[in-house]
Amino acid sequence: MTADEQVDTGPLLDALTEGAKQWLDAHDGHRPLLVGIHTGGAWVAEELHHRLGLDEPLGTLDISFYRDDFSRIGVHPQVKPSHLPVTVEDRPILLVDDVLQTGRTVRAALNEIFDYGRPASVALAVLVDRPGRELPIAAEVAGARWDLPAQRQVKLDGPDPLTLTLH
Numbered sequence: 664m665t666a667d668e669q670v671d672t673g674p675l676l677d678a679l680t681e682g683a684k685q686w687l688d689a690h691d692g693h694r695p696l697l698v699g700i701h702t703g704g705a706w707v708a709e710e711l712h713h714r715l716g717l718d719e720p721l722g723t724l725d726i727s728f729y730r731d732d733f734s735r736i737g738v739h740p741q742v743k744p745s746h747l748p749v750t751v752e753d754r755p756i757l758l759v760d761d762v763l764q765t766g767r768t769v770r771a772a773l774n775e776i777f778d779y780g781r782p783a784s785v786a787l788a789v790l791v792d793r794p795g796r797e798l799p800i801a802a803e804v805a806g807a808r809w810d811l812p813a814q815r816q817v818k819l820d821g822p823d824p825l826t827l828t829l830h
């Protein structure tokens with residue numbers, strides 16, 4: 664058994680912010696949009712939004728109804744409204760989540776985004792990228808890429824302050 668471990672989010676958020684800034688610079692002039700996935704991803708997106716001093720409002724997505732594996736992971740969906748404040752049509756989107764593992768959450772988020780319209784492109788930014796992909800999904804931007812064994816869990820608490828615990 665491994666003891667719980669408190670992780671300093673500072674360096675992770677710095678790396679994530681730097682990567683997000685590069686993505687924003689590369690899409691400058693095309694109305695890039697940040698969209699966070701409830702709940703941890705929305706917290707991380709808000710932090711990025713603040714650090715990058717963006718004017719454009721953030722979008723948030725709740726993907727509870729879109730996940731394809733609730734029975735498998737034993738989650739009881741708690742639906743919160745999605746909120747995309749502006750059109751996604753023809754815009755580059757940076758989708759933000761706290762942890763990427765199987766990729767099923769991101770797959771569900773893509774479905775929901777495309778219900779709103781057709782973006783120019785979608786890239787993914789996560790605070791922690793870990794192994795275990797079950798779909799062809801990758802994070803273009805990551806705060807950290809940790810080769811965690813399957814039995815370890817990353818837990819983000821927030822929103823202020825954002826804290827990470829490794830269980």
Ligand code: 5GP
Nearest residue numbers: 703760761762763764765766767768816817
């Ligand atoms: P995935 O759908 O990629 O398997 O899981 C990612 C989602 O599960 C994220 O939205 C995240 O909020 C949540 N999550 C948080 N910590 C962990 C973790 O340690 N492992 C996994 N699989 N998911 C986590």
Ligand code: MG
Nearest residue numbers: 701702703704
């Ligand atoms: Mg989540």
